Amino acid sequence: MLSNLTNTLWCNSENVATECSVLDACLYYNTSQLDKKIKLTLLYETLCPDCQEFILNTLQRYVWKYGQDFVDFNFIPYGNARRTQLNNTWTIQCQHGPVECALNKLHGCAISKLVYVGKWFPLIVCLEEAAKLKMDPDAAFLLCSKKKKLDQTLSISIYKCANGVEGDLIQLQMAEITENVKPHPHYFVPWMLISNLSTAQLQIYQNGFFNILCDWHLGSVPKSCAEFTNFLKQQRNLEVYIDQK
Template sequence: MAPTVPLAVLALVALVAPGLGVAPPGCDYPAHRWCSSRDAAAACQVQSRCPSLPRPAAAPVQLSLYYESLCPACRQFLVLKLFPTWLLLPAEMLNITLVPYGNAQERNVSGKWDFRCQHGPEECLGNMMEACLMHEAQNFSTYFPVIFCLESGSSVTKNLEACLQIYAPELDSGRVTACVQGDTGMALMHHNAQATEALQPPHQYVPWITVNGPCVPPQKHTDELQAQAEASLLGLVCQLYEGEKPEVCGGSKAPKLPSGCSR
């Protein structure tokens, strides 16, 4: 008696096999395995006929914020736009990089870096505190709520202890202070200065936002993207993300995508 072939396999062969089951060039899989994996489907040119295949993981939208700790517009964007958007979206949708420096200037004085900030020495201190906080905490979900607390409070430079107690009690404020007062803080600010000066196009104001995602090369800034981020950051990220979107994206205002992008 001939072996029995399951009906499901026969149906699959009929569904996916072009030319009565003849494998296309480069396909080394039997017809009943063409939909067994993404590699097999690609080799046998049947991706569109394999609806059960898992979708590939989508890359997160990358957003970098170049800012100053005491800049009113920077604080407004971080507190009212960036932080709420981060809270609303799944972690895999959005990666954020914070670069506190902005319109500051640095110079080398007798082998040591000296910084001059747009809003004075207090802002330089705030920039370095936040840079050191990131360095010591490492984990974004640990330090971002603390920075939000600092930027939304009455004083960026005087509320570190209180903000740490609320949002990151496991982090010792003494470590952050030691960083600020030592060579590490200077090195971190020098790094931020270099990153800011390397921007293309050069930054002209703060906050300065760069984004990358589909149709948007890495670390791109345009007036259009800046305006969209400031008007509806949630809507922009939802539009740029290529993966499955959460329910919150359904109610967000969808901005016009950058030129050359489509959905």
Template sequence: MDTDMTAVEKVNVKIYYETLCPYCINFFVYYLQPEIVSLHKYLNIRLYPYGNAETKEEGDHYEITCQHGESECYGNKLHACAIDIIKNVTKSTLYNCCLMGNQSDDNAATECGVQMKIDADPIKECAKSDKGNQLLKDYGEKSMYVGYPGVPFILVDGKTSSADVFKKDICEAFIEPPPPCKT
């Protein structure tokens, strides 16, 4: 059988976070980014940029309040819009890792876009629009059902993980660990 046709075993990783949380920033920059670079073809990654925010609804109107203020809500929207606009999950995750290391603001969106050859303008426009608000609200609804105690909240194949054992947990989730797990 041609090895290119062989199904690749994948591990599911879900990360619930907020953009200005120091622990989340540390996780994205020092733990997630290196693992995405080495293990991306073996992972099904889902990011949930909402964190400890709160959505209050009154009729058709809703308001989202973020733990670290309005700039965090905007950063969360940038992340949500990047996920929506950049269809390649690996690329959008690496873009969001770059944002996390650079304040998750418009300047970061532009700079990370230049570095990664991604047009940041549609992402910034989305974050400033009703679509950005709706995406963030949707992530809030998805996050609400998980009931995590704090962020970052990391699930590897449905089991809770943490930054210090992230790679170990990923590698142990495989039936046949891929080559990056053997280094």
């Protein structure tokens, strides 16, 4: 199992790396990955309350705000859905019903068509905010595409994708990714992967996830990590001040 794990779990310790006979590999890894962006993958489903909370708070307020300079975002909207095949035709059942399936398709199409995270992440946030308000997918997309000033041609392309075969094919791709994460399968959502590594232990730290990303990063400490540390200190000082009043 150790051979499936990455630098933070054994390459940060020379003794552990030596004991596991991977010291040379770790030395190469630590050098080759210096100051490279970390790939952060989120497995989620659109109507899951915990997923909405994680996207709108932890990711938007902290990881997106402070981590864009050293984090690559990768969203996989499928979650705990299940697919079955009959006569070469796939059917997907979503945990929160048909509306969630429609929203999952919409998210998948938006991410696929917009490509650049600076375009799709704000749209996903808007769609999740609308979902919390129980807006139907079409109304949510109309609102968010206007709010985020999407190009009309792109908006039409996303809408057609979400309501057609292309969106179904994207969902099958999302299913394939979700069903094959390693070394641990996902047990719930939201479920995080770092550098394509899926472990149950990582999920324990979802509430302090930005700190984990800062620790995982190899090379010079990103400026945003220091800014986040200062922000936390200010928050703690404010809490102490309020408690003392």
